[in-house]
Amino acid sequence: MFTGVDFVSFIRSNPTLAVFFTVAVGFLIGKLRWRSFTLGTVTSVLLVGVAVGQFRIEVPEPAKTLFFLMFLFAVGYAVGPQFFRGLKKDGLPQVGFAVVVCLLCLGSAWMFSKLMHYTLPQAAGLLAGSQTMSAVLGVATDTIRQLPEGADMDLSAMPVCYAVTYIFGTAGSAWILGTLGPRLLGGVDKVKAAAREMESKLGQDMSNSPGFDPAAREIVFRAFRVDNPWFDRRRTVREFEQRMQREGKRIFVERICRGGRLIDEVTPRMAIRSGDGIVLSGRRQYVIEEEEWIGQEIVDDRLTDFSIMTLPVVVNRKGAKGCSVGSVLAQPYMHGVGIRSVTRAGAAMPVYGNSLLDAGDRILLVGLPQDVRRAAAEIGFADPPMTPSGAPLIGLGIFLGGLIFGWILVAKIGAIPLSLTVSGGVLIAGLVSGWLRSRRPTLGGIPEPTVWFMNNIGLNTFIAIVGITTGPTFVQGFREVGWSLFLVGAGATSVPLILGIFIGKFLFRFNDALNLGCIAGSRTTTAALGAVEDTISSNVPSLGYTITYAIGNTLLIIWGVVLVLLLS
Known part of the structure; x- marks a missing residue:
């Protein structure tokens, strides 16, 4: 008969099962929502890992590093094209703004850490949670371990500080940008007017x-019998399509059936005659509107028996x-x-x-x-979904990035090594690989599902292992940092966001709606972007999100190295 002791012994001897259990339950809890509040997947996985860690399960260190490096490479690969795109002339204002906001994030965490006399692990946890950048936990750990006597330093306070400050870091950011931000810029109505102004400029x-096909209103292919007298004068396909375009309708003739003969290859000079069966393509509402003008819609399996393609490019x-x-x-x-x-x-x-x-x-x-x-x-x-996996790109990218920035490009200030560490090097390698892939398709791409797996499973497996290994000391660490850390984290979150609002408005002179999107991107907080768009009922803020997100996602991770070096 099995006992609880047997179960604990079995889990301790098979720690990978505990990791998978933690990830699964963490994902389930992360989906739960009470009104507008949710813990989020990463925080949920961490807390479940802490609970599982009470069984004192030892997880081999290489497993944590493996998944973390996968995550960092995927992050860089995803934002690489936009990161280097932002370095061009028209993207420099948003790049400059993102750098300023990220510096404010670093300065805020450094300032509060100095005022509160936090240790290196506590300061790193504050930066990671208050700025909602979970990857800081990994890069800060790597940097601390390289310091003199860093190998013996107790890091259990780092995930504690992260968990306590992450809640306001996420929910507070959404509230500041979505509710307080428009008021600081003159009111919601003023920001809405700014959004409408930009929409009018964009056209x-x-x-x-008719040229754009969102999922809610699909492009359709429908068959009609031509019987309008307008076609009696041997109108060509080009004449018909040009007439549609003059009316603002992007409609095309795809097939013609005449006298029982099917014509697949339709040319612009081909005539359309009364009695022909034709297949039109276009947005649903425009094609339906032409039924009375062209003729009756018909059901002809042979005429409509063809396939259409959806192709990512x-x-x-x-x-x-x-x-x-x-x-x-x-x-x-x-x-x-x-x-x-x-x-x-x-x-x-x-x-x-x-x-x-x-x-x-x-x-x-x-x-x-x-x-x-x-x-x-x-x-x-x-770039179809079923492209072969770019395993050589992933493997060589991670290896070379870690080798160059973690070993070759290393300087020393006294006894302190100064480098981006292996983690920072892998992030840079991901940026370069993503950019090269956008320019050289033969380089070998990474399918989107693989990027998602590396990003989400990589990060959350790393966080699960952090929670499990620090679980036994988590409660004690929480008592040490105290509830005051929550208020400190709220301050570290709020200062860069509020200052960023005024810097974007008066120094960079961004459109008010675009300004809020740039701040959300610089802080890599998608929840805040959604809150802003809901408040002003416009998607203009997302136009300022992508370049700043690419810069913010890179710098905030690297700040984990910089903060440790500043405080050491």
């Missing part, structure tokens, strides 16, 4: 145009990168092709007629296979 919202051609969405849609190679979505640095982008496409943007094209392939070749390179 028509392409999410409501990475933008990297000169004719598309740096061009507006409207100008790309107007190109001849986009005939018959719609855009379903645009993703930048992993975030869905609002798309306006004058919004610019960046190198590395991932757009989803939809249309007939030959049309989609033609458009993809002009825009960039196809």
Whole structure:
């Protein structure tokens, strides 16, 4: 008969099972929500790990490092194109602003740590939690271990400080930017007016145009019998499509059936005659509107028996990168092709007629296979979901990044080694790899599901191991830091955000709505971006999110190294 002692002994001898259990339960708890409050996945995994750690389970150190390096490389790979894109002239203002906000985050954590006389682990935990950058725990640990006598330093207070300050770091950031921020900028109505002003400058919202195809309103292919007298004068396909475009409707003729003969390859000069069966493609509402004008909709299985393609394409051609969405849609190679979505640095982008496409943007094209392939070749390179995994890219990237920045490029100030550490080197390697991939498709890409796995499972497995290994001393550490840490963390969170609002408005002179999005990106807080967009009922703030997010995601992680060196 099994006993509790047997179970504990079994788990201790198989610590990997405890890690998987912690990740699973942490993800489940992280999904729970009470009104607008949620712990989030990372904090939930940490707390579950602390509970599991009460069984005093020892997890081998290499396992934690392995998953953490996977996470760092995936972070860099995802934001690499936007990180280097921001270094160009038109992106420099947002880059400069992100650097300023990140410096405020570092300065705030340093200042409060000095005032409260925190130890290195406590200061690192404060930075990680108050700025919601979990990866700081890993890079700070690496840096502390390289210090003289750092190998013997007790790091149990680090996850404690992180857990206590992370709650306000997340919820407080959303409240400051979503509720307090608009008031500091003159009121919600003023920020809404600023958003409308920017929308008008950007032109028509392409999410409501025939060239853009969001999931809620799909492009459709429907068959009609031509019987309008307008076609009696041997109208060509080009004449018909041009008439539709003059009315603001992007509709294309995809197939014609005449006298029982099916014509697959439709050319612009081909005539459309009364009695022909034709297949039209376009946005649903526009195609339906043409039923009374063209003729009755028909059911013809042979005429509509064809497949359409949805193909992800990475933008990297000169004719598309740096061009507006409207100008790309107007190109001849986009005939018959719609855009379903645009993703930048992993975030869905609002798309306006004058919004610019960046190198590395991932757009989803939809249309007939030959049309989609033609458009993809002009825009960039196809990046279908089932591409082979770039295992050599991952392995060599992590190895070379850690080798160069963790061993080769190391300086010393006295007895203190000065370097980005292996962790920082892997992050830089991910940035470079992501940027190179956006320019050289032959380099070998990493499928999106793999990036998600490396990012989410990598980070949360690392956090689970941190929680399990520090679990026995977590309660004692909480008593040592006290409840005052929550207030200190709230201050460390609030100062950079509030100062950033005024710096963006008066120094950088950003549009008020864009300003709030830039701050959310610099602090890499997606929850705050959502709160801002809900408050002002506009997606303009997300236009300032991607470049600043790429910079913030890089610098805030590196600050884990810098803070330790400053305080040491």
